[in-house]
Amino acid sequence: MRIALFGYGKMGREIEKIALERGHEIVARINRSTPKNTVLNTTADVVIEFTAPELAVEHITYCLENHLPIVVGTTGWYEHLDELTQLCNAKKGAMLHATNFSLGVNLFFALNKYLAKLMAVYPDYSAGITEIHHTQKLDAPSGTGISLAEQILANHPAYKKWENVKKSQIENDVTLSVESLRLPDVPGTHEVKYESAVDTIEIRHTAHNRKGFALGSVLAAEWIAGKKGVFTMNNVLNL
DSSP, X not given: OEEEEEOOSHXXXXXXXXXXXXXXXXXXXXXXXXXXXXXXXXXXXXXXXXXXXHHHHHHHHHHHHTTOOEEEOOOSOGGGHHHHHHHHHHTTOEEEEOSOOOHHHXXXXXXXXXXXXXXXXXXXXXXXXXXXXXXXXXXXXXXXXXHHHHHHHHHOTTOOEEESSOGGGOOSSSEEEEEEEEETTOOOXXXXXXXXXXXXXXXXXXXXSSHHHHHHHHHXXXXXXXXXXXXXXXHHHTO
């Protein structure tokens, strides 16, 4: 498979390494010094996009307009998801997006949904989410943190909304806390806690490096080949 990379920082280089190990070819590396139009001079089969929230919508639109399947790892742009879904369908294109491409995180999502259903009948426990990332991460909360929060809201009727604040700042019982911390050299940690007066139940996913995210994005690129529509990692992993 011929892959074009939109974004060639640490994540792009990790994706390149894994793609080459799996027998793929990198035909374009788009960054600040290489314009996106360069990709049209290649024979790219798919684009993998890891850039910044303010660039993602432009890149997704460009790829759909030019009939390039795209795997999107950037987060922080989801307020535009509906319009981009409409564009994808109108162009009969292919887009696969995920707040996190790690296999472990997607299994963690399944655990989070199940735990929220279990805890919904135990009002003595209050929930909270903490997400920790490196200081270069631009969006807060993380896309993964938002996904965890939305899953809890969908499966725990006591919670009606979430806010990006510390749990100690929540002043009612219907708001879920999503706390964001930014620390040096942290690939990503996500914690979900249910606390009562007598004990705490906690699940946590800790990424040790970027390899899990990169591998998942390459697997997604392999999976989307020949498909039309809008997909997520749930489709790739049959979750």
